[in-house]
Amino acid sequence: MKVEKELLKEWDKTYVWHPFTQMAEYVKFDPIIIERGEGCWLYDIDGRKYLDAVGSIWCNVHGHNVKELNEALIEQVNKIAHSTLLGLSNVPAVLLAKRIVDIAPKGLNHVFYSDDGSTAMEVALKMAYQYWQLKGEKKRTKFVKLDEAYHGDTVGSVSIGGIDLFHSMFRELMFETYKIPSPHPYRFDGTPEECRDYALSKLEEVLEKHGEEVAAVVLEPLVQAAAGIIVHPEGFLKGVRELCNKYNVLLILDEVATGFGKTGKMFACEWEGVTPDIMAISKGLTAGYMPLAITLATDEVYEAFWGGDYGSGKTFFHGHTFTGNPLGCAVALANLDLFEKKGYPESLKPKIDYLYRKLYEELSELKHVGDIRGKGFMVGIELVKDKKTKEGFSWKDDVGRRVSRRIVEKGVFTRPLGPVLVIMPPLAISEEEIDFMVKTYRDAIVEVLGN
Numbered sequence: 156m157k158v159e160k161e162l163l164k165e166w167d168k169t170y171v172w173h174p175f176t177q178m179a180e181y182v183k184f185d186p187i188i189i190e191r192g193e194g195c196w197l198y199d200i201d202g203r204k205y206l207d208a209v210g211s212i213w214c215n216v217h218g219h220n221v222k223e224l225n226e227a228l229i230e231q232v233n234k235i236a237h238s239t240l241l242g243l244s245n246v247p248a249v250l251l252a253k254r255i256v257d258i259a260p261k262g263l264n265h266v267f268y269s270d271d272g273s274t275a276m277e278v279a280l281k282m283a284y285q286y287w288q289l290k291g292e293k294k295r296t297k298f299v300k301l302d303e304a305y306h307g308d309t310v311g312s313v314s315i316g317g318i319d320l321f322h323s324m325f326r327e328l329m330f331e332t333y334k335i336p337s338p339h340p341y342r343f344d345g346t347p348e349e350c351r352d353y354a355l356s357k358l359e360e361v362l363e364k365h366g367e368e369v370a371a372v373v374l375e376p377l378v379q380a381a382a383g384i385i386v387h388p389e390g391f392l393k394g395v396r397e398l399c400n401k402y403n404v405l406l407i408l409d410e411v412a413t414g415f416g417k418t419g420k421m422f423a424c425e426w427e428g429v430t431p432d433i434m435a436i437s438k439g440l441t442a443g444y445m446p447l448a449i450t451l452a453t454d455e456v457y458e459a460f461w462g463g464d465y466g467s468g469k470t471f472f473h474g475h476t477f478t479g480n481p482l483g484c485a486v487a488l489a490n491l492d493l494f495e496k497k498g499y500p501e502s503l504k505p506k507i508d509y510l511y512r513k514l515y516e517e518l519s520e521l522k523h524v525g526d527i528r529g530k531g532f533m534v535g536i537e538l539v540k541d542k543k544t545k546e547g548f549s550w551k552d553d554v555g556r557r558v559s560r561r562i563v564e565k566g567v568f569t570r571p572l573g574p575v576l577v578i579m580p581p582l583a584i585s586e587e588e589i590d591f592m593v594k595t596y597r598d599a600i601v602e603v604l605g606n
């Protein structure tokens with residue numbers, strides 16, 4: 156069926172309900188409808204092209220339409236597209252499980268498949284919960300989360316989330332949690348070390364008082380992406396691990412955004428030499444090609460579920476229809492081959508340094524750029540009303556979106572987080588593309604807010 160461009164746009168506005176989008180506003184603009192991709196570029200039905208500065212919402216790794224990844228999918232689809240993992244296995248799922256265990260932090264030896272970041276986190280929560288039930292510590296039913304946390308949009312993931320705009324609407328549906336402050340150096344009155352120690356002291360307070368009811372502490376390691384690319388001070392993650400050990404609670408790390416080289420290491424927790432008890436990965440797992448996720452567990456967690464018959468209550472009763480999908484697993488294997496071939500993430504270091512040099516050169520002098528922060532290819536540029544006092548814009552100013560819209564008009568696709576402009580490109584982005592991207596951000600900021 157060949158449909159006219161204008162009709163496609165009409166149908167998009169009429170029939171598609173876009174996620175995280177106020178549709179009444181969406182329909183006021185000419186929709187951008189993507190038809191194909193090539194490298195780090197997206198091409199729309201009007202023949203315009205956009206540099207994919209947010210990696211198709213943080214998942215794309217090697218760019219679009221990558222020969223090796225395409226071929227892996229074609230080869231697999233010619234064998235089988237899907238069979239179940241419930242009581243059955245498939246070749247790519249087995250191979251990928253072994254490959255992931257080989258590259259994961261040491262000790263995470265067991266792979267539980269699901270479909271996306273949210274379901275991987277649901278699995279993590281239920282796994283931690285049932286683990287303590289099986290260990291006979293039945294009071295350990297609570298989770299500790301960080302302020303501004305984001306772990307996905309299913310109800311369990313929302314319960315351990317802390318972004319009011321997304322989550323407060325659903326309060327009645329959520330289970331109770333303990334919340335500690337997120338260590339956010341830019342918004343903390345003191346040094347980064349003091350910021351770290353303050354958040355750790357708050358965690359210790361909670362664990363001292365309620366530790367015996369706590370199943371796990373949950374966090375995004377190093378970078379809280381959806382919170383506005385909050386970068387934790389050095390030593391925070393390590394401190395959390397030590398407190399989890401001291402109070403005998405599990406540590407769940409959500410590496411859905413940070414995994415697969417985004418911070419400059421394969422997994423962010425490697426920066427601090429930390430191994431969690433349970434770890435969720437998704438976005439970059441398939442290089443951004445297919446929905447697939449994994450929850451990894453240690454022997455200690457896995458073995459608690461071992462033995463007995465179905466009636467013994469030891470089985471982990473969880474699973475999704477498309478769990479361990481062969482197409483997703485096949486492309487994930489090809490993704491890891493490309494990591495090896497390109498020497499990622501180690502070989503990315505010069506490009507990461509280049510990116511920050513450019514960002515500081517072009518943006519740090521602008522009067523409304525309050526903070527440029529990031530780790531590896533996860534960057535946030537916080538726009539503020541007053542650079543000295545760090546006073547932010549009011550939400551009515553809508554600066555993040557106004558500037559981002561200008562950036563898109565200039566040929567770079569991005570999506571802000573409140574007043575924070577985001578850069579999270581495919582790892583494959585070139586230096587020339589970085590130049591164009593950073594210059595476009597600069598021009599848009601200057602045009603909308605002045606310099």
Ligand SMILES: *Cc1c(COP(=O)(O)O)cnc(C)c1O
Pocket residue numbers: 271272273274276305306307308375380381409410411412413437438
């Ligand atoms: C994107 C994201 C999720 C949710 O993943 P989905 O695939 O969108 O369900 C969970 N945690 C983090 C840290 C994320 O960035």
